[in-house]
Amino acid sequence: MNLNHYILNTIAFKDKLDEGVSQADLVAKAKDLGFNFVEIRNEFLDGTNTELEQIKDKANDAGIGIYYSVNDALVKNGQVNPDIDRYIREMQTLGSKHLKMNVGNVADISSTFADDLSKKLSTNGEFEFNVENNQTLEDSQLDNIVSFFKLVDQSKLPIGFCFDTANWYWTESEPDTAAQKLASVTKYLHLKNKAGSGSNKSAVSLDKGEIDIKSLISKFNVEEYGFEYFTPSAEIEHDLDEIKALN
Numbered sequence: 001m002n003l004n005h006y007i008l009n010t011i012a013f014k015d016k017l018d019e020g021v022s023q024a025d026l027v028a029k030a031k032d033l034g035f036n037f038v039e040i041r042n043e044f045l046d047g048t049n050t051e052l053e054q055i056k057d058k059a060n061d062a063g064i065g066i067y068y069s070v071n072d073a074l075v076k077n078g079q080v081n082p083d084i085d086r087y088i089r090e091m092q093t094l095g096s097k098h099l100k101m102n103v104g105n106v107a108d109i110s111s112t113f114a115d116d117l118s119k120k121l122s123t124n125g126e127f128e129f130n131v132e133n134n135q136t137l138e139d140s141q142l143d144n145i146v147s148f149f150k151l152v153d154q155s156k157l158p159i160g161f162c163f164d165t166a167n168w169y170w171t172e173s174e175p176d177t178a179a180q181k182l183a184s185v186t187k188y189l190h191l192k193n194k195a196g197s198g199s200n201k202s203a204v205s206l207d208k209g210e211i212d213i214k215s216l217i218s219k220f221n222v223e224e225y226g227f228e229y230f231t232p233s234a235e236i237e238h239d240l241d242e243i244k245a246l247n
Helices: 010-018 027-032 049-062 084-093 113-122 142-155 175-185 213-217 233-244
Strands: 005-009 037-041 065-073 098-102 128-132 160-164 186-191 193-195 202-204 224-227
Touching: 005 010, 005 065, 005 233, 010 027, 010 037, 027 037, 027 049, 049 065, 049 084, 065 084, 084 098, 084 113, 113 142, 128 186, 142 175, 160 175, 175 186, 175 213, 186 213, 224 233
Parallel strands: 005 037, 005 224, 037 065, 065 098, 098 128, 128 160, 160 186, 186 224
Antiparallel strands: 193 202
16 A cells, blocks of 8 residues: 655745735645645645635545645744744644654854744654755755754754755755755655746746756655645646656
8 A cells, every 4th residue: 555645835836826815715626636645835824714614625525645845944033933823823734744844044143042932842742744945045055054964963853854955056055965965864855846046046846947857856765755846737637647656
């Protein structure tokens, strides 16, 4: 039995999101495309518990699980982001046990950061917590993330890494080098390819860009594969079939 999580980030429906369609009306579409989880993005929520509960109900009806992606940094001004309590509550209202945030800049991280975060994570029940490399140079330079996971290891914090395959090109690195340093802490892959260069870079479907996605995936031992790019549904279905064939 295949227990892998194949997760469709709702940015796949960016045209609908930009029109104001609620993510509650998109979760069944992810199921129809062959995914067993959908990743909800907090920046497209309306801020009400009502919408969160609608998403949960629609996901239950469709028989699909939920991941929650928060486009905010865990480390803010050297401290634990004070909004993390709200993000955890939102995750729980969604009926999810998966929360992801960006790392943040760890240059001046507080000596109490690890203890403060540990308390917040331990008092909210069991859930999977990952941090990701985004496209922000300040937050997601490779050395910054390596330093963060040294602290995670030293402090035994229950945090994994969501390795975004393409975002490294926005932060002056490249995925193979990052994989060498971070494969051991990576629990979750965010899959997308990269096309173009300089200010004309864009995220594209898996076989349309410059990254050898299959070779890169082989460097990891994960069970969670997120697809995070906007492209026609037929291409997403094709890419999903290709990744499933690897497992």
